[in-house]
Amino acid sequence: MKEKNNKLQNPLTQYYAGTYEIQQQQAPGLQLEMKPKPDCGEESYRGCNKLEGRKALVTGGDSGIGRAAAIAYAREGADVAINYLPFEQKDAEEVAKYIEEAGRKAVLIPGDISDEAFCKEMVEKAYHELGGLDIVALVAGKQVAVKNFEDITTEQLLKTFETNVFSLFWILQPALKYMPAGSTIITTTSIQAYRPSEILVDYASTKSAIMAFSRALAKQLAPRGIRVNAVAPGPIWTPLQISGGQLPEKLPHFGQSTPLKRAGQPAELAGVYVFLASPESSYVTAEVYGVTGGEHTF
Numbered sequence: 001m002k003e004k005n006n007k008l009q010n011p012l013t014q015y016y017a018g019t020y021e022i023q024q025q026q027a028p029g030l031q032l033e034m035k036p037k038p039d040c041g042e043e044s045y046r047g048c049n050k051l052e053g054r055k056a057l058v059t060g061g062d063s064g065i066g067r068a069a070a071i072a073y074a075r076e077g078a079d080v081a082i083n084y085l086p087f088e089q090k091d092a093e094e095v096a097k098y099i100e101e102a103g104r105k106a107v108l109i110p111g112d113i114s115d116e117a118f119c120k121e122m123v124e125k126a127y128h129e130l131g132g133l134d135i136v137a138l139v140a141g142k143q144v145a146v147k148n149f150e151d152i153t154t155e156q157l158l159k160t161f162e163t164n165v166f167s168l169f170w171i172l173q174p175a176l177k178y179m180p181a182g183s184t185i186i187t188t189t190s191i192q193a194y195r196p197s198e199i200l201v202d203y204a205s206t207k208s209a210i211m212a213f214s215r216a217l218a219k220q221l222a223p224r225g226i227r228v229n230a231v232a233p234g235p236i237w238t239p240l241q242i243s244g245g246q247l248p249e250k251l252p253h254f255g256q257s258t259p260l261k262r263a264g265q266p267a268e269l270a271g272v273y274v275f276l277a278s279p280e281s282s283y284v285t286a287e288v289y290g291v292t293g294g295e296h297t298f
């Protein structure tokens with residue numbers, strides 16, 4: 001998608017709507033090896049200083065939805081720290097290049113957020129290297145499809161909950177002391193919180209937990225002038241899906257059963273992550289924004 005994004009466009013054909021080749025990588029996967037590569041707005045996102053001078057930490061910022069948010073934040077004028085797993089260094093370095101090309105500071109913080117001690121270190125590093133912290137976008141997530149419920153291992157269960165849910169506590173508890181009134185927190189739930197698939201019992205459970213977490217925390221932080229909102233993506237073409245998140249045989253028609261008949265691209269979420277981070281959403285908190293191709297959330 002290289003056209004300027006303010007032209008009249010048909011959403012059915014605005015992004016790739018064909019079938020996908022079956023492909024598999026070991027989790028967490030590398031975006032640069034995907035065919036086709038997800039569109040994270042590298043060529044299309046245009047900012048207009050909606051986040052001028054802001055300081056953002058984005059988990060999962062190397063690829064997929066987090067990368068789209070990180071690029072958009074930088075083009076809107078924010079300095080951006082991204083977290084990712086060390087294996088994803090190559091993807092992360094590409095994102096750093098886009099952040100720097102936007103004239104903003106990029107801070108790379110590889111490490112595993114299923115480790116409480118690392119979460120604290122990451123927050124300290126982000127705060128000190130950015131010189132502040134007023135946007136925390138929690139996008140990292142683990143998703144492993146398992147056909148039979150009895151085959152979900154305790155190891156997978158713990159890692160999925162630690163990564164998707166516990167890390168929110170471990171990151172935001174140390175972060176809040178640095179976050180002034182006006183700061184914004186964005187979490188990432190899923191259509192799976194509303195319409196869980198039979199092969200994602202553990203993952204869908206974490207996504208429901210994230211929704212409750214975000215609404216409860218929003219109420220607690222409202223008196224401090226800090227807003228908390230969640231984004232609920234539908235089927236989006238990202239490394240998560242080709243590294244165990246979907247059954248491989250489902251990949252060719254991924255997203256085609258939505259009313260818009262195609263998978264979404266990460267670039268199509270950038271606007272919502274920007275809106276929820278910016279003062280344009282000043283009266284929005286405890287909200288969940290669906291970006292689902294029409295699979296409505298209710």
Ligand code: NAD
Pocket residue numbers: 028029059060061062063064065066083084085088111112113114139140141142143163188189190191192232233234235236237238239240241266
């Ligand atoms: P992605 O693979 O590009 O991003 C997920 C990221 O999570 C990885 O890049 C990795 O850096 C990070 N991560 C995973 N485990 C980690 C760990 N232990 N420590 C640190 N980082 C870790 O895929 P994505 O689809 O862009 O995923 C982003 C978020 O969107 C996830 O929370 C996912 O659950 C959510 N989501 C995705 C879809 C979809 O269809 N792609 C749908 C709904 C929700």
Ligand code: MG
Pocket residue numbers: 028029030031062063064084088091239
């Ligand atoms: Mg990645």
